[in-house]
Amino acid sequence: MRLTVNGRTHSIEVAPNETLATTLRYRLGLTGTKIGCNQAECGACTVIADGITIYSCSTLTHRVRDSEITTIEGIAGEDGTLHPVQQAFIEELAPQCGFCTPGQVVSAVALLNRNPKPTIEEARLAMSGNLCRCGAYDHYLRGVMKASERV
Structure with a gap:
């Protein structure tokens, strides 16, 4: 295939x-x-x-x-430039152990592709399918909102 x-x-x-x-x-x-x-x-x-x-x-x-x-x-640019979501997650110290980070990034990028200016509640709902064993949910959410200002 x-x-x-x-x-x-x-x-x-x-x-x-x-x-x-x-x-x-x-x-x-x-x-x-x-x-x-x-x-x-x-x-x-x-x-x-x-x-x-x-x-x-x-x-x-x-x-x-x-x-x-x-x-x-x-997600990143072909030249290695980070996507605004990736950069914002780093700035907000979102990744801790990092295991959930790929799924968090992909979910945030998909949200911002559909809705570049989500409300905090829309972002929370879009990210709700991603579990974080470290409990860094607020960091990820702040990262989504920061990235929404840059896309």
Whole structure:
């Protein structure tokens, strides 16, 4: 099958029951997408498919074969320039252990792509699918609001 990830099309063989998270990590080497709970509950595996955030641990790869997928590796500029969300998260000391950070970044970018000027409640709702074992929710939320001033 063909799969478009971060603007590049890949021709790969995928088992019918293979999840997108497995394909990204183990076939394409995109290890920024984390497998946390593997039950679509924690958000560490969040990616963007055609502008919508999805949990890649519970999405079959074949289901998104015709979609444009964006992972954490596709967020920064090609020259390595950080996305405003990434920069704001650093400034707000949002990443602590860092395990949830890729999913948090991807969720925030998807929100700001849809709604560049969200209210704090809209941002809180958009980020609610991402669990943080360190409890840095307020840091991430402040980062989203700071990034919304820059996009």
